[in-house]
Amino acid sequence: MSQAPARVIAVDTHDIRFPTSRELDGSDAMNPDPDYSAAYVVLRTDAADGHEGHGFVFTIGRGNDVQVAAIDALRDHVLGRDVAQLCADPGSLFRDLIGDSQLRWLGPEKGVMHMAIGAVVNAVWDLAARRAGKPLWQLLADADPEWLVAQIDFRYIADALTPEAALDLLRRGRAGAGERRARLLERGYPAYTTSPGWLGYDDDKLGRLAAQAVADGFTQIKLKVGADLDDDIRRCRVARAVVGPDIRLAVDANQRWNVDEAIRWTKALAEFGPYWIEEPTSPDDVLGHATIRRAVAPVKVATGEHVHNRIVFKQLLQAGALDIVQIDAARVAGVNENLAILLLAARFGVPVCPHAGGVGLCELVQHLSMFDYLCVSGTTEDRVIEYVDHLHEHFRTPVVIRDGHYTAPTVPGFSAALRPEAVERYTFPGGTYWAADPDTQKGQAA
């Protein structure tokens, strides 16, 4: 009697919100009072191994319930799937989700619906990596190039990256991967820190945290800018004085400017030697970024945390609109779409420096950069993953930063699982934290 294959038996969703607005952690020119949140999904199966798959969308508070509703709308696509087949080919589900024509209308391939797909797809990769007994970066690095190429949707990007070109990149990328892996395990992957630079911090706190960052081994820090030019000049001066000339100082405007403002403002900060200007304008404005980049060189232009899919990244690269590709693990449609973006960046020779922070974005994206190092770009030169020291304690396998580097995870999975205590405490509005909070009764976090 043959045994029935294991199936996905539940797609559990959770509205998790952390009250970060109360300390102005995470404050910037566009987002003055975020409550860092996660629309969190857990796939459960009836396999004997008991493994689950975890994923999430990062949001900053209000609307996290809408994001949960969007994940719920995908449930019927996932329930009942054969677990072994699903994990052997996460791309099969990815294609079904992207291809649901009725849901596609709500994007297409952008916004709430697209991020929901990303959470579910990432949960499948988490499950697949756990079942394989490998951290995700290793599962990807061990995979056949042909299989990886089959995980990618080339629709709308084939004019810049064909499957053949992708396969060629991945085959060539393997040369020397063994040595790089040893180095990764020994040294980790370089990080930079945004913790000193939140807009809500005063100069003393900025200076103190900047000095601490250098002492902790970071060679790049980042400051939020864009609300007030005089303040920005003063804060850049404080930071540069503290860190000295050899530490890279990036600045981040969080989309505050029009094209001409971005150019003027960035030039006004040029005396402090900013390494990159991040999100100078709307993430949708490919041509605007190209104009800004031409005007502000040698300051580099970085963007990507709000770039909603591979098609916009393709154009940013085609237009010569950016120097740094900032992938985000939870904005696009999961690992599958990020594979396409890593390969597009490699094809154009542009370094990838991921966006992280938020809730669990560091935990996720480290796997993608480590895979990029091992098998795509083959280098960490001019590459750094953002690091922010928020909320890691709520994850079961939080990132480990050592001497300004992300330590390579060794626990199987995608590092996406929250601790049960965090779910219990910060579920909105019924968790123990929010139930005890008088403002919650108004139906609004913070």
Added chain:
Amino acid sequence: MSQAPARVIAVDTHDIRFPTSRELDGSDAMNPDPDYSAAYVVLRTDAADGHEGHGFVFTIGRGNDVQVAAIDALRDHVLGRDVAQLCADPGSLFRDLIGDSQLRWLGPEKGVMHMAIGAVVNAVWDLAARRAGKPLWQLLADADPEWLVAQIDFRYIADALTPEAALDLLRRGRAGAGERRARLLERGYPAYTTSPGWLGYDDDKLGRLAAQAVADGFTQIKLKVGADLDDDIRRCRVARAVVGPDIRLAVDANQRWNVDEAIRWTKALAEFGPYWIEEPTSPDDVLGHATIRRAVAPVKVATGEHVHNRIVFKQLLQAGALDIVQIDAARVAGVNENLAILLLAARFGVPVCPHAGGVGLCELVQHLSMFDYLCVSGTTEDRVIEYVDHLHEHFRTPVVIRDGHYTAPTVPGFSAALRPEAVERYTFPGGTYWAADPDTQKGQAA
């Protein structure tokens, strides 16, 4: 004793779904079986006049509940607003909704959250027009140019359209508006019809409906293409034979192609003299559209129904990527953002031919084109509004088509209100239609 000002006292939302997939009405290469739906919102006030404001997002079935949840997430911004102030300046609410930094993260300015803002903003315009006793097109045409300019968010578009340039366009646009208005009331605004061309129709039905369209006075029809080239060639041949050489024949690929496919396929249909190729590829691909346009001329390139905001329209115009701007009344953030798009199109001298059909899109968008004719472009030359003969019977003031023209609405408002019977019958899943449908029990429309 002064009386308290009237307030918004309710933001009622409804998940309305019509079972259109059962007849393959609306079928195209990307959307084989849509259930045309509306995430419908009704603003109620305590004003003595009893007027309501109606708006909606058009979707094609699954996920309409997510869209409703997104509108619900905006409720707190609207409840309690002073009705007179709100209607005197819909832009005040528009800015607050666009500017909610926590909700903005879910886009920004795209997808489910952005369309929800559009529905609420459009409901305010409906309310404002009802209270003013004017159809919306007339309210806009009677407004001061300065006031109209103040309704627009110029962020991210000022490099292509400044407030000063917008004001100049609107001031110049008024010359001759009185004569145009008389002509509009007499003749209406030209339409074209997509009703013959759905992909699910056989050649007989296509030929019969195409002949009927010409008999009904339409001078342009549209065919869906993109699933199979041989079928498309055959269907274009049938249509061209029926309508003769003088009727414009547009074709619509609904984003099915990559850039090179779009070029190849469009050239293969060139012998039938297509007037425009619509949505040849992803709506996000500005540069791809520019490449296609250069290659397929003199066939015109049209897109816009899925272009998610003014920033992408700006770039399509800057890049010379399209010949026809196809605004949609319910994809962007409502009338305010569409004012920006109409003015951008005018600035670049590109005609606007709106997308319509769906549920109520004809009802809405006619007002915008009529305003464009009276006060912006000043012409209907090479301009047509799409017309599809679906679902109008469910609206309280359905469009009236006469001799291939939209008749100018005279009833106050934005023509957005559904009939109460439609709401009662097609609310999903509890309305009388769906409650009686066995498939509804599976939790899925159709």
